[in-house]
């Protein structure tokens with residue numbers, strides 16, 4: 201898929217599934233996404249007052265977790281789907297966090313923020329969807345301060361058979377069927393396994409982190425590698 205048409209396709213997918221996104225997320229990941237985010241927050245070791253930008257924030261679950269953890273630090277959630285952001289904004293309001301979180305409609309490929317602005321840049325289940333993941337990682341590194349962290353939580357590629365076979369059957373056949381049944385969207389949920397095909401495995405993604413200049417790169421796989429957390433630090437000499 202050409203990068204522009206991939207971007208347009210992804211945008212249309214999320215605009216259309218926004219109202220059912222949270223329900224479907226719980227169903228298709230068996231609620232695991234919450235535990236993975238909790239683990240990630242522990243590894244990040246965020247201090248009170250720390251600032252963060254959450255790219256591809258969607259309905260803002262991670263954005264909200266970041267705001268709770270930083271207590272007083274300014275948190276930005278950025279996404280290009282207004283419908284996803286609208287769901288997120290309601291949740292932020294319900295949580296009473298609207299004074300702490302700014303929600304921005306924008307493209308992860310070109311962040312509307314100056315260099316060295318945030319302590320953390322995070323992206324949850326978004327990197328797989330962008331036209332150029334290196335460009336997005338570079339943007340994340342650009343906007344974090346020297347010593348800041350670039351954190352990615354994303355689907356990955358299990359390698360261990362027979363789990364791999366069962367997993368791909370679930371991912372490619374069962375999950376789009378659940379999408380059709382629950383959210384009345386089949387094509388949109390077929391996009392999920394398709395988007396993983398061209399995505400690097402966890403070793404390759406760690407190599408990309410290092411290639412762009414991130415240091416202290418750490419990888420944590422989840423459930424035999426169906427998802428992975430990647431973390432890297434911006435050095436003090438590449439800011």
Ligand SMILES: C[S@@+](CC[C@H](N)C(=O)[O-])C[C@H]1O[C@@H](n2cnc3c(N)ncnc32)[C@H](O)[C@@H]1O
Nearest residue numbers: 214256257258279280281284307308324326329
């Ligand atoms: C699978 S959702 C993840 C949402 C949220 N981070 C979570 O963990 O639930 C992917 C999100 O990435 C957004 N997205 C995809 N490509 C984008 C881009 N180039 N710029 C901004 N947002 C993008 C979509 O609109 C969607 O909300």
